Structure formats: structure tokens, C-alpha cells
Amino acid sequence: MSKTVHLIKLSVGTEDVAGLEAWQSQKRAQTEDGLPRHITRMWPKREDEILNGGSIFWVIKGVVLCRQPVLRLDEYDSADGIRRCAIVCEPGLIRVEATPRRAFQGWRYLPVDDAPCDLSQARQHEDILPIELTQALAEIGVR
Structure with missing residues (x-):
């Protein structure tokens, strides 16, 4: 049986969770069947582990x-002829x-542990704090 592993990725240019939701609602950020996708240059070598219940954080x-649960990895052919994922x-x-994370390039694997x-169901719909306050609280360990 395959283990599970997650991915972690910077949402570059995004100001808050609502901004990421807005981006993903755009047609260019979706597959032909209307699902949100993120196109990346590198294909994960641990595909089976990601598809075994993994999410992208x-x-x-x-x-x-x-986070979002990952459903599948599709091949994406760009105009430059380079195979992407x-x-x-x-x-x-x-x-x-809220968990602080230093900047990094691309995506990384994130062990389940x-x-x-996840925030509790009751907290999923709370008003989102301003990002600066969320950052400050996360840095001192308040989640």
C-alpha cells in the first residue's frame, strides 16, 4: 500500500484566501471539466503517494x-512544446x-506529519483576519 504525501506551493501574487479562490474561478485556471488546476514545470516523482489522499497546501x-485535495495529475502541453504537469x-x-513558511521556489513535498x-468545521467559515495579523499571530504560535 502506498503512503500519502502532500505538496506545498507558494500562491505567488495572491493577497489572501479569497484572492486564490477568485483566481481559481477563472477559466484559464481550470481544466476542460471545470476543475481548478495549477500548472508546473516539474512532474512529481511521488505521484502515487500524492494521489493516495494528498493535498496541495x-x-x-x-x-x-x-489546502485542496489533489484529484489527478494531467499532462499539459504548452505552446513552447515543453511537457508540464x-x-x-x-x-x-x-x-x-495558519503556519509560517519561508519562501521557496516551485513546490515541495510535505510529509503528512x-x-x-484543518480548522474545525465551525471555524471554516469565520471571517478571515487581515494577512498581516495572521502572519504575526502565526509567528508567535497562535493559530
């Missing part, structure tokens, strides 16, 4: 704030405990 302005996710974002916990 999104870092927004230095803080992990949400489209990480296709379930629609909707699941908020997680290191992944931030």
Missing part, C-alpha cells in the same frame, strides 16, 4: 492558510491552521 504571504484539485479551499491541521 497553499502558502499566502509567508503563511500556510489553506497540471495538478488538478477538488474545487474549494479548506482552511488550515508536518502538514498543518
Whole structure:
């Protein structure tokens, strides 16, 4: 039986969770069947582990704030002829405990034991704090 591993990725240019949701609602950020996707240059070598219940965790302005379960990895051929990977996710974002994360390039594997916990169902719909306050609270360990 295959283990599970997650991915973690910076959401570059995104100001908050609502901004990521808005981006994913655009046609250019979706597959032909309307699912959100993120296109990346590198194909994950641990594909089976990702597809065994893995999610992509999104870092927004230095803080992990949400995740999306990964449904599949599609091949994406760009105009430049380079094979790319489209990480296709379930629609909707699941908020997680705010966790600081330093900047990095591309995506990284995230072991299940290191992944931030989901916020409770009651907290999923709370008003989102300003990102600067979320960052400050996460830095001192308040989630």
C-alpha cells in the first residue's frame, strides 16, 4: 500500500484566501471539466503517494492558510512544446491552521506529519483576519 504525501506551493501574487479562490474561478485556471488546476514545470516523482489522499497546501504571504485535495495529475502541453504537469484539485479551499513558511521556489513535498491541521468545521467559515495579523499571530504560535 502506498503512503500519502502532500505538496506545498507558494500562491505567488495572491493577497489572501479569497484572492486564490477568485483566481481559481477563472477559466484559464481550470481544466476542460471545470476543475481548478495549477500548472508546473516539474512532474512529481511521488505521484502515487500524492494521489493516495494528498493535498496541495497553499502558502499566502509567508503563511500556510489553506489546502485542496489533489484529484489527478494531467499532462499539459504548452505552446513552447515543453511537457508540464497540471495538478488538478477538488474545487474549494479548506482552511488550515495558519503556519509560517519561508519562501521557496516551485513546490515541495510535505510529509503528512508536518502538514498543518484543518480548522474545525465551525471555524471554516469565520471571517478571515487581515494577512498581516495572521502572519504575526502565526509567528508567535497562535493559530
